[in-house]
Amino acid sequence: MQIEFAKIEDKVLKGDFDIINEKVVQNEHEFFIIDSVNVSFRAYRIDVNDVSIKEKINGDITLICTNCLEEYKEHIELTSETIFTRNKSYTGGEVTLTESELDVQYLEDEVIDLKDEAIKTIDLYIPISHTCREDCKGICPICGANKNLNPCDCKIEQPDPRLEKLKEFLNKE
Ligand SMILES: [Zn+2]
Ligand SMILES: [Zn+2]
Known part of the structure; x- marks a missing residue:
C-alpha cells in the first residue's frame, strides 16, 4: 500500500x-x-x-x-x-x-x-527479550528439553567445596 x-x-x-x-x-x-x-x-x-x-x-x-x-x-x-x-x-x-x-x-x-x-x-x-509467558521455564542447558513441556530431572551441579571434603572423608571410611 x-x-x-x-x-x-x-x-x-x-x-x-x-x-x-x-x-x-x-x-x-x-x-x-x-x-x-x-x-x-x-x-x-x-x-x-x-x-x-x-x-x-x-x-x-x-x-x-x-x-x-x-x-x-x-x-x-x-x-x-x-x-x-x-x-x-x-x-x-x-x-x-x-x-x-x-x-x-x-x-x-x-x-x-x-x-x-x-x-x-x-x-x-517487540522488545529484544520476549517470552511466550511470564514464567516460561526455557530450555534445559543439559538435555535440551523444553522445560515447559518436559520438565526434566537434570541438575546443574555447583560443587560445594565443603561437601566435596565430606564426601572424600565418608568414602574413606
Ligand atoms: Zn517460552
Ligand atoms: Zn534437562
Missing part, C-alpha cells in the same frame, strides 16, 4: 488495508510473522514540504519466544505518527524537533509505503 506524496492534500486522506501472513526477518536469527493485522491510516499535508501519516495497527502476530524458542501468538494494538518531510531543517512549528523526539523521516522518493511504515512500528514494539 503506497501513496504519492503529491496526492496528499490538506483534506485528510483516510483508508485501511490488511497485512496477512507476512514473515518479517529482524536479523539473521530472528523473525516474526504478521498473521493478520488491519492498518487504518490518516494522511494529511501540513505544508508544502511536510505530510503527517498516522496509523492504527490492530491484529495478531506470531513471535518466537526468546527463552524456549517456541512460537506464540500475541494481539497487538499500536498507533504511530510519522512526519514525512522534504525539508532537511524541519522545525515542527514553534519548537525545533530532532528526529528522536518525533518520528520525522526525510522523504527520499515521491511515494510513501504505508505497509513498510506499519511493519516498522510493529518491529519497534
Whole structure:
C-alpha cells in the first residue's frame, strides 16, 4: 500500500488495508510473522514540504519466544505518527524537533509505503527479550528439553567445596 506524496492534500486522506501472513526477518536469527493485522491510516499535508501519516495497527502476530524458542501468538494494538518531510531543517512549528523526539523521516522518493511504515512500528514494539509467558521455564542447558513441556530431572551441579571434603572423608571410611 503506497501513496504519492503529491496526492496528499490538506483534506485528510483516510483508508485501511490488511497485512496477512507476512514473515518479517529482524536479523539473521530472528523473525516474526504478521498473521493478520488491519492498518487504518490518516494522511494529511501540513505544508508544502511536510505530510503527517498516522496509523492504527490492530491484529495478531506470531513471535518466537526468546527463552524456549517456541512460537506464540500475541494481539497487538499500536498507533504511530510519522512526519514525512522534504525539508532537511524541519522545525515542527514553534519548537525545533530532532528526529528522536518525533518520528520525522526525510522523504527520499515521491511515494510513501504505508505497509513498510506499519511493519516498522510493529518491529519497534517487540522488545529484544520476549517470552511466550511470564514464567516460561526455557530450555534445559543439559538435555535440551523444553522445560515447559518436559520438565526434566537434570541438575546443574555447583560443587560445594565443603561437601566435596565430606564426601572424600565418608568414602574413606
Ligand atoms: Zn517460552
Ligand atoms: Zn534437562
